[in-house]
Amino acid sequence: MSSLPEILQPEGWTPAKGYANGVAAEGRLVFVAGQVGWNPETGAFETDDFVAQTAQALRNVARVLAEAGAEPRHVTRMTWYVTDRGEYLARPRELGAAYREVFGRHFPAMSAMIVAGLVEERAKVEIEATAVVPRGNGAAAPRPGE
16 A cells, blocks of 8 residues: 555546545544634634635644644545535635645545534634554654653
8 A cells, every 4th residue: 555545436436526535544543633713822713704714724734733743645534514504615716725725636535514503603614634644754753652
């Protein structure tokens, strides 16, 4: 198996757009808790704009990944919790641009769920991720106690 995640695309299926139907990978697992679109240093929301919050949430995911020596390309699965289906569907180009700014053209297995609300009242989106960092090949060494 490759050192990076392998995209699983069953024969005869319509290709997925903006996500993968499945991913296989080997290595160190990294789990990123749901990240919202606030400033992580202050815990304050700087905007109520859906796309801007999404962009910040994605940057927050990437920053947590970096703590484990992981990069966006190591993400194998993402789950998005969105509070407004209409807003999510109305701005695909802007969302795509915000996504590509952080994750490039790496599209892991993804699910998006419409929810009635999130714990943080101003949050419009929360994104959690799972990554698999290959062992060796320049991947970060485990921290003491791991």
